[in-house]
Amino acid sequence: MKKYVLLLGLLIQTVSLCAQEASIGKSMFSIHAGPSWYLGKMIGITNNSDTYRNDLRNGVAWDVNYYFLGDKYIFNSFKLSPGLIYQGGRYKGTHDEGSDKILMHYIAPQIALFMVKQKYNLSLSTGVGYQYYKDKSFVYDKPRDVSMNKLAYNLSAGGEYLLSSHVGISAKLNWIVTSSESYSVKYHGQKWQVESPELNGGGGCFSQLSLLFGMNFHF
């Protein structure tokens, strides 16, 4: 136990020494993971009871980002940076008659405003991209695949604490919004398009709200 306390103490000391430095480099690469919540309409799922839908709303998400920070500052401590984001999300649920495993992959170019300080950065970013939606579901133990690929947009807010000039820890809140009035379903060797699905009360807007934690790398 003492060993771990000593190790933790050394780590904190190292981190605080490293944190004296500002980031260097023109680019930033980051990876995050954390909890995610599915908000809004649930379309094409195998059970529409409130209880099941509420269970299915809790999932996990992960993301990878790249930003070109450059050298130029605007208003002393701000940087306007282009970038790219990929976010994946997964939501799982099971009920008596089947199950759903929703996978969403979102990729979009970003424009971000960074407030760059000595030890930390704050950022706001947004972009419009494409969301790939798959629901690998089962109905009475038989496979059923739903897909619904749509345009989507995202808004993100994040913060980074620099551990060294090259590495920082970061947290981020990302909201990806899309809308769909239809989906396609593959089942028993056939494929159908379902429009304004009556079991879901028609289509509509849905989103993923994700709270992500991870690392940033500056180079």
Added chain:
Amino acid sequence: MRHILFICLLFFCVACEENKSVDPTLMPETTTTGENTLGCLIDGWVYVSGRWSLPAAEYAKLQDSTSMTISAQVGFDSFLRFTIANPKQGETLPYTNVSFDNQNIEDGKVHITRMSDGIFSGTFEGGRMTKGRFDLKYKE
């Protein structure tokens, strides 16, 4: 030539009637309010009416008996039909003359949960068919 024209017309009509808001892979909820729904598993796969046409319950009164024939289009070219003799609310009875995709399949049992006010609801299973449920309107 006339036959081909007739088949083309038939396909065209069927295509026109397709209700794309119905997901044919999901069973309807168990209701007893005359929602005009029917669904069941055949060999474990879901077959549901409503996308191509509404299911029907035809009530027939003979001299000393009655019968209810249920028919439903459960796929683009799949039809299901069976008959219940002397149906009564609350009873579990055999269903016979089962036809699926122009083939006769095993008979089974149906439990009639409601047969009143022009509403005929129940559950059924037997042989290849399991987890069947229907909620239909009928006229005496």
